[in-house]
Amino acid sequence: MSPTRQSLQITAANPDPALLDLPWHVPLEDWPQENLAALPRGISRHIVRFVRLSGRVIAVKEIGETVAYREYELLRQLSRIDVPSVEPVGVITGRRDPDGEPLEAVLITEHLQFSLPYRALFSQSLRPDTATRLIDALAVLLVRLHLAGFYWGDVSLSNTLFRRDAETFAAYLVDAETGDLHHNLTVGQREYDLEVARVNIIGELMDLQAGEFLEEDVDAVAIGNALAERYTELWRALTEVESFGYGERWRVQARIDRLNDLGFDVGELDITTDVDGTTVRIQPKVVDAGHHSRRLMRLTGLDVQENQARRLLNDLDEYRAATDRQREDEAFVAHDWLTEIFEPAVRSVPKKFRKKLEPAQIYHELLDHRWYLSQQQHRDVPMADVVKSYVANVLPDRPDEQAILGVQSGDLRDTEQLPRIEDDIILG
Amino acid sequence: MSEWTTSTDTLHNGSSGTYLPVKGLISMATVTFDHATRIYPGTERPAVDALNLAVEDGEFLVLVGPSGCGKSTSLRMLAGLEDVNSGSILIGDRDVTDVQPKDRDIAMVFQNYALYPHMTVADNMGFALKIAGTPKAEIRQRVEEAAKILDLSQYLDRKPKALSGGQRQRVAMGRAIVRQPQVFLMDEPLSNLDAKLRVQTRTQIASLQRRLGVTTVYVTHDQTEALTMGDRIAVLKDGVLQQVGTPRDMYDTPNNVFVAGFIGSPAMNIGTFPVLDGSANLGRARVPLERSVISQLTEDDRNHITVGFRPESLDLVPAGEGIPVVVNIVEELGSDAFVYGSLTNEFGHADAVHSGAGDAQIIVRVDPRRVPDKGETIYVRIRGGEQHLFHAGTGERIDA
Numbered sequence: 001m002s003p004t005r006q007s008l009q010i011t012a013a014n015p016d017p018a019l020l021d022l023p024w025h026v027p028l029e030d031w032p033q034e035n036l037a038a039l040p041r042g043i044s045r046h047i048v049r050f051v052r053l054s055g056r057v058i059a060v061k062e063i064g065e066t067v068a069y070r071e072y073e074l075l076r077q078l079s080r081i082d083v084p085s086v087e088p089v090g091v092i093t094g095r096r097d098p099d100g101e102p103l104e105a106v107l108i109t110e111h112l113q114f115s116l117p118y119r120a121l122f123s124q125s126l127r128p129d130t131a132t133r134l135i136d137a138l139a140v141l142l143v144r145l146h147l148a149g150f151y152w153g154d155v156s157l158s159n160t161l162f163r164r165d166a167e168t169f170a171a172y173l174v175d176a177e178t179g180d181l182h183h184n185l186t187v188g189q190r191e192y193d194l195e196v197a198r199v200n201i202i203g204e205l206m207d208l209q210a211g212e213f214l215e216e217d218v219d220a221v222a223i224g225n226a227l228a229e230r231y232t233e234l235w236r237a238l239t240e241v242e243s244f245g246y247g248e249r250w251r252v253q254a255r256i257d258r259l260n261d262l263g264f265d266v267g268e269l270d271i272t273t274d275v276d277g278t279t280v281r282i283q284p285k286v287v288d289a290g291h292h293s294r295r296l297m298r299l300t301g302l303d304v305q306e307n308q309a310r311r312l313l314n315d316l317d318e319y320r321a322a323t324d325r326q327r328e329d330e331a332f333v334a335h336d337w338l339t340e341i342f343e344p345a346v347r348s349v350p351k352k353f354r355k356k357l358e359p360a361q362i363y364h365e366l367l368d369h370r371w372y373l374s375q376q377q378h379r380d381v382p383m384a385d386v387v388k389s390y391v392a393n394v395l396p397d398r399p400d401e402q403a404i405l406g407v408q409s410g411d412l413r414d415t416e417q418l419p420r421i422e423d424d425i426i427l428g
Numbered sequence: 429m430s431e432w433t434t435s436t437d438t439l440h441n442g443s444s445g446t447y448l449p450v451k452g453l454i455s456m457a458t459v460t461f462d463h464a465t466r467i468y469p470g471t472e473r474p475a476v477d478a479l480n481l482a483v484e485d486g487e488f489l490v491l492v493g494p495s496g497c498g499k500s501t502s503l504r505m506l507a508g509l510e511d512v513n514s515g516s517i518l519i520g521d522r523d524v525t526d527v528q529p530k531d532r533d534i535a536m537v538f539q540n541y542a543l544y545p546h547m548t549v550a551d552n553m554g555f556a557l558k559i560a561g562t563p564k565a566e567i568r569q570r571v572e573e574a575a576k577i578l579d580l581s582q583y584l585d586r587k588p589k590a591l592s593g594g595q596r597q598r599v600a601m602g603r604a605i606v607r608q609p610q611v612f613l614m615d616e617p618l619s620n621l622d623a624k625l626r627v628q629t630r631t632q633i634a635s636l637q638r639r640l641g642v643t644t645v646y647v648t649h650d651q652t653e654a655l656t657m658g659d660r661i662a663v664l665k666d667g668v669l670q671q672v673g674t675p676r677d678m679y680d681t682p683n684n685v686f687v688a689g690f691i692g693s694p695a696m697n698i699g700t701f702p703v704l705d706g707s708a709n710l711g712r713a714r715v716p717l718e719r720s721v722i723s724q725l726t727e728d729d730r731n732h733i734t735v736g737f738r739p740e741s742l743d744l745v746p747a748g749e750g751i752p753v754v755v756n757i758v759e760e761l762g763s764d765a766f767v768y769g770s771l772t773n774e775f776g777h778a779d780a781v782h783s784g785a786g787d788a789q790i791i792v793r794v795d796p797r798r799v800p801d802k803g804e805t806i807y808v809r810i811r812g813g814e815q816h817l818f819h820a821g822t823g824e825r826i827d828a
Contacts, residue, residue, distance in 0.1 A: 043542045066619065151509075158542065183469055188508040192529040202559050203544055211546030221559055 011072070012090025012108075018054045019108075024095045027103055028062045039111070043158045043204070044175075050111055057111035058089055059174075065093050065105040067177060072107055074176040081148050084141060085173040086112055086161070112172055114358050114401050115161040118204070119213070131205070131214075131223050133168050139230035140263075141171035142197065143238065144289050151189045153178030155197035157204045164357070164401075165305035166364045194231055198224040237262060241283040246273070252282055259284065263306045265291045299334035300342075304360035311364050312342070341383065348387045349395065356398045366390055457610035457643045459483035459506060463515030466501050475501045477667040478515060486641045488634065490658035492648055493690070498667040499647045500615055506645060507613055508532050519610055535609035537617065543588040543596055550575075550584040553602040567606075574605040577639055605640065612637070612644040618653065630657050651691050655679070663687050681816075685823035688736045688816055694766055697790040698736040699781030700820050708733050708817075713751045715815055718828040728821030739766055739783075739791040741814035750809035753790060758799045765796040767806065 006025055023031060028047045037050040037057045047062045063071070068091045075088035087110040095103035121130055138160055145152060152159075152173070159175035182189070202224035208214035237258065244251050256266050267286030273279065288294075292309035296302055304312065319337045320326055345366055346359045357365065370386040461481040467474045476498040483489045491499040504510040506517055508529035516525040524532050543552050551558075553574060554567040562570075575581045578598040588596055604612065617633070618626045634657045637644050648654055654661045655675040663670040663678065663686075671683040682688035688696050699710070706722060707714035715735055725733065753769035771781055771788050783791050792808055800806050817826040 043544065045542045064619070156542075186509065186511045188510065188529050192507070192509055195530040199556055199559060203555050206551075206555055206558075207544035207546050210544070210548075210551065224559070 006096035007094050008092055009094045010090055010092050011069070013076070013088075015090060016054055019090070019092070022051065022053070024092060024106075025097050025103070027097070028060060028106065037111075043207075059086070059109045059111050061107045061109075062104040063107055063177070065091075068093070068105040068107040071175075071177050074179055074181060075109065077181055078148075078150065078173065078176065083144055083148050083150065083173065084170060085176065086110060109174070112161050112163065112174075114361075115163050115172065116169075116401065117161060118157040119208070121162065131218065132226065134162060134171075135201070135223060135227045136230055137162060137165070137169040137171035138197070138201075139227055139234055140289070141173065142193065142227075142231055143234045145173065146185050146190050146193070146235070147238065147287065149182045149184055151180045151182060151185055152176075152193050153180070153196070154200070155193055156200035158200075163305060164361045166307035166311045166361075168307050170305045170307075190235075194228050197231075198228050201227055234262065238264060238284060238287050241281055243279055243281045246278050246280055249280065252280075255282060255284070259287060260291045263291050263310075264289055265294065299331055300338045302338070302342075302360065304358075308358075308360040308364055311367060312360065315341070315363075315367060345383050345387055348384070349391055353391065353395045353398075355400050356395060357401055362395075365394065369394060457520055458485050458518075459489075459611055459643060459645060460518040461502070461506075461515070462518065464502070464505055464512050464517050465514045466498075466505055466510050467513045474513075474667050476505065476664075479669055481662055481669060481672060483643060483645060484659075486643055488637050488644045488646065488657060488659045490646045490648060490654040490661045491664060492651055492654040492661055493664035493670075495649060496666075497664040499649075499664050501667075502664070503613055503615055503645060503647045506611070507534060507536060533609050534611045534613055535604040535607055537601065537604050537612050537614050543599060545588060548585050548587060549580060549591070549599050552588060552599050553606050556603065557606060570606045570608065571602070574602045577605065577636070578602050601636070610643065612642050614644065614646045616648055617646075618648075626653075633657065652693055655691065661691075663690060665690075681825070682736075683825050685734055685736070685818045688818070692738060694739050694791045695783055696736045696738050696816070697781060697783040698734060700732050700734045703731050703733050708735050710735070710751055713809070715810055717817070720828050721817055721826050724819075724826050726819065726821060729819050730821070732820035733826070734818040734820050734823065735810075736816035736818065737810045737814065739793040741811050742792045742808040743811050744792075744794065745807045745809045747805075747807055750807040751790075753792060753806050753808055755800050755802055755804050755806060756789075758794075758802065760796060760799060762796065765794050765799045767792040767794050767800060769806070 008020075008024060010019065012019075022035060026032075028049050031049055031051070035051050037052050039050040039057070044061075049060050051058050051060050061068075072088045072091045075085060078085040079087055089108040089110055091105060091107055093105040095105070097103055118134060121134065134157065138155075138157070141160065142152070142155060154175065154177070159173065161172045161174050162169040163172065164170075202220045205214060205218065205220035205223055209216055209218065209220065242251065242255060252269070252271065256269070259266055264287045266284050267288055268284070270281075270283045270285050272281045274281075290306055292313055293304055293306045296304065296309040296313055299316070300312075302309075302312065316334055316337050319341060320328075320330075320333050323333075325333050342363060346363055349362055354362075356362075366383070366386055369390045370381055370383065373381040373386060373389060459481075460483070461479040463478045463480060464476060465474050465478050466476040479498075479502055481489075481502075491502055493499050501510055505512055508524070508527065512525050516523050518524065519532060519534070544555075547555065550568070550571050554571045557567045557570065571584065572581070575584055578601060580595065580598055580602065583591060583595060588599065591599065614633075618629055630653055646657065655678075658675060660672060660674055661678050662672045665686050671678060671687045673681075678687060678691045682691060682696075685698060689698055701708045701710050701715075703709070703717065703722065703725065706719070707716045717733065721733075725731070752772055753767065754772065755767050755769045757768040759766045759768065768789060768791055771790060781788060781790055783789050792806070794800065794806075817828075818824060819826060
């Protein structure tokens with residue numbers, strides 16, 4: 001690194017000294033290849049690069065100083081209230097090039113391991129309902145953000161990352177630049193976010209069609225509208241007031257069960273009765289996502305996504321039934337399941353394949369594969385055989401998703417060259 | 429309240445692309461805040477308190493004030509993002525107080541301007557109309573009209589990649605223009621730019637707005653931006669509208685001490701002094717007051733008056749006359765020079781005066797070819813008739 005007269009100001013909760021070795025005196029656009037990680041980038045109005053740092057990958061975004069600090073703070077608040085979002089690493093200001101010209105501040109975030117930008121998902125030609133599953137994940141994220149009082153301002157597929165979550169996806173917020181955290185959102189804020197999301201998603205899908213990444217006959221408008229529908233459905237289920245006669249009190253538990261099914265825990269439920277006590281009104285006041293993942297965590301210590309947890313819990317239940325231990329304490333059975341079933345299965349995947357998928361996702365696929373083999377062979381295929389077949393026949397063809405995401409070099413070139421808008425000129 | 433849109437006002441369905449505005453046919457896109465109030469849950473003081481403001485059709489109105497003054501909240505109330513707890517908001521004759529943001533026929537500019545790489549410039553500009561189901565021919569027509577205004581006509585069939593940064597920005601602007609909204613809303617769009625570009629860009633936005641003639645409400649905390657861009661400026665403080673007027677009005681006849689100190693750079697010198705023998709007493713210096721001014725003083729003023737004088741309203745006078753100022757710094761700007769100086773207690777209560785430079789400090793514009801030295805004492809006098817007088821009690825302006 002050439003020495004440069006710059007006095008860097010680094011704001012970070014947990015600064016990594018290796019940050020200092022990066023070429024901050026060079027505009028991000030011109031950073032040497034050796035520093036970069038070859039990850040596909042979404043559409044952004046800023047220059048964004050993925051950078052290798054101490055064996056991990058960070059995302060670096062050039063952005064105005066005040067906005068950088070603001071977004072850093074917002075991301076910190078979001079992770080504090082446990083909303084799925086990228087972890088902020090820090091803000092660096094005071095950058096200068098060797099001629100002493102000031103360079104833009106940068107916001108640094110942690111790259112989300114095993115995460116997939118929507119462009120990478122489409123270029124992998126996944127199942128045709130990928131779009132629908134992405135939309136479902138985004139709807140859940142948006143509802144969770146809105147429940148937490150976060151107004152996004154620029155909801156889009158580009159501003160979201162996706163992680164596999166059993167047969168679905170879990171969505172993470174990656175760009176909070178236009179967002180605001182409020183005590184409560186107004187209907188107008190939620191509606192506006194939803195409308196922006198709808199228009200952006202349709203635009204992004206139309207763009208994929210224009211680039212021939214997505215079939216011409218996919219109805220982009222219908223997919224965008226589906227987000228609005230899915231969101232509205234979920235919002236209702238989580239927040240709507242429900243009234244029923246006093247004799248129908250079972251509906252309280254039914255509501256709680258329904259929310260659990262949707263993956264939410266009820267933290268606080270408002271129950272009111274009218275004066276003569278004939279009508280009961282209930283409304284969930286505090287709901288927390290992650291019902292299944294919390295339960296699995298409590299039982300096994302495994303920290304996984306919601307639908308992965310659902311799948312693993314089902315397998316745990318099966319194990320419990322198969323070993324006839326329904327009367328035993330669930331926590332003991334869970335411990336045995338973990339050590340006898342889950343861990344041996346995941347560990348029997350050779351090391352070189354472990355970067356392909358998260359362990360919980362691998363286990364989910366093993367369960368799928370066991371079902372497939374058992375169907376084929378008309379018998380219960382033991383897990384050890386399943387693992388062998390899976391490692392031999394399925395896993396080698398899977399892309400490496402820990403960091404590289406299996407994007408073909410051709411696709412990568414396409415995402416590398418995405419045009420962006422120079423921040424420095426609003427109306428040239 | 430979705431049924432609202434279908435009833436009275438078919439001409440205003442612009443965002444769904446159902447009409448092309450023809451000059452003279454559509455009603456005026458005025459914006460009216462009528463006692464509009466926003467109180468955030470859990471707070472007592474309104475963030476915006478009974479705002480009354482009428483924005484004319486085609487006008488560029490700037491909302492300006494320090495942070496927390498309610499300017500962004502006012503804009504978001506107009507956008508439909510903040511609830512209006514009492515009062516109402518009208519666009520044209522239509523009460524939009526309870527209308528959803530997307531049905532208000534407004535465009536928030538510069539919120540989302542990432543361009544789609546595989547779409548042509550024309551598609552980038554027109555895709556929102558396509559979503560709304562606007563007929564192809566009409567989309568093309570609107571895109572071409574917008575491209576003409578934005579000097580993008582020859583690039584319509586290219587991909588964004590082939591454009592310069594500035595051209596890409598204009599495509600993004602075009603996206604808002606083709607929707608033909610009745611009102612553009614802009615919330616600190618320049619806050620992310622460095623000082624030099626901010627200056628360039630603000631004139632470009634202002635001139636584009638004038639070419640388009642679309643009613644625009646613009647929020648900034650920067651009074652220079654407000655003065656240079658707005659047809660009129662509305663100054664807010666603590667959720668309360670202080671004054672609305674042209675940049676000239678605000679500068680020449682500020683309604684109160686707050687506006688006087690907020691508008692103008694460097695800021696006005698303002699001090700509160702006792703009234704003795706028909707003059708404001710600035711120590712040994714005196715500012716004679718007209719009898720009509722003195723008759724307007726109230727008990728609340730406790731026989732004091734607040735006097736404001738801009739840096740350019742001071743004349744240098746021979747030593748011993750006027751107000752002595754000890755020179756701390758001279759700021760030379762080529763065309764102008766400003767002395768930042770301290771007052772001395774010998775001449776009244778120095779700390780009664782404040783300016784943009786701080787308490788007991790005043791700013792004096794001097795001839796850039798004859799600047800005093802640091803540490804020197806200069807003597808200044810307020811040029812006759814150029815003082816601004818305010819009630820010491822309420823801070824309201826007193827006109828003779």
